């Protein structure tokens with residue numbers, strides 16, 4: 001079991017000062033995010049839990065939420081940060097779900113991860129495997145379960161079946177590659193061209209990608225590149241890329257759109273809609289979580305993923321560690337360079 005060291009114990013017994021990345025209006029993240037230092041109340045209400053945040057990444061969803069372009073709009077002023085890993089320092093008298101030392105993440109509707117410490121109601125946190133290393137737990141909430149659910153909920157795939165995806169080199173794309181490999185599916189991955197293409201293709205193949213091609217190759221008619229016929233296509237980009245994905249769908253195949261990184265509308269070809277009865281669906285993890293009648297499906301997804309992470313079948317997400325003070329640079333990099341996640345690393 002995790003031991004809480006004596007300096008933390010002494011912190012628990014007095015009021016705590018915390019830094020927070022806060023915004024008071026929607027806008028460009030570098031402009032609207034500010035660092036504030038506040039005192040947290042000394043005493044916890046019965047249902048409350050005091051958390052110490054250890055690590056929290058910047059995801060596209062954070063950028064969209066701060067811009068006011070996300071499915072959930074928090075009340076202002078708001079503490080940013082949708083995903084991260086924390087340890088419980090102290091619990092209120094009625095808290096049963098966690099104890100000091102437990103590793104937790106915030107629940108789906110709740111942000112406020114970009115801070116040193118925070119006080120949360122016990123219903124707004126989820127206990128995760130205490131032994132899951134921080135380089136996995138900090139990224140556990142969003143991309144891995146999204147990959148898992150999209151691969152299993154939208155098509156009846158058999159071992160050996162292919163799926164196609166764009167955005168294959170993104171953090172979620174790499175989760176899709178790895179979970180697909182574990183489940184026995186093959187991935188055909190589309191990425192954008194770049195200088196270090198060979199290096200990236202090797203990295204993706206080492207994770208289990210079966211094919212990796214660039215959009216340029218795909219759009220070049222002379223190359224006559226053929227995609228496999230698939231029941232499932234995963235679209236995180238939209239625009240022309242989605243048109244090519246949807247064209248790969250077999251009879252009754254389904255293209256699931258989960259992101260729109262190109263900021264272009266998702267496109268679909270007319271003939272397969274009519275003659276192959278293909279379907280276009282959307283996926284948002286939040287909706288999937290809300291739709292679960294009990295918590296068992298979510299718990300299975302998380303425990304399978306944590307198991308694969310601990311056994312090394314899923315590799316940690318590539319990251320650049322940042323201090324909270326570095327937030328302006330980190331926010332700027334997060335919107336311009338996508339090879340590594342910007343991670344606020346807060347663990348003392």
Ligand SMILES: NC(=O)c1ccc[n+]([C@@H]2O[C@H](COP(=O)([O-])OP(=O)(O)OC[C@H]3O[C@@H](n4cnc5c(N)ncnc54)[C@H](OP(=O)(O)O)[C@@H]3O)[C@@H](O)[C@H]2O)c1
Pocket residue numbers: 059060061142143146167168169170171172173191192193236237258259260261262263283284285286338339
């Ligand atoms: N719906 C859900 O529940 C759900 C869950 C998880 C993630 N997502 C979404 O999935 C997407 C990726 O998230 P992530 O965390 O994996 O992000 P990430 O690791 O930061 O990767 C971003 C990806 O987007 C690509 N990209 C950036 N700008 C682009 C453009 N203009 N045109 C085409 N591709 C572009 C990047 O390609 P390059 O390397 O070529 O720049 C990279 O592959 C986001 O839209 C996110 O919101 C949705």
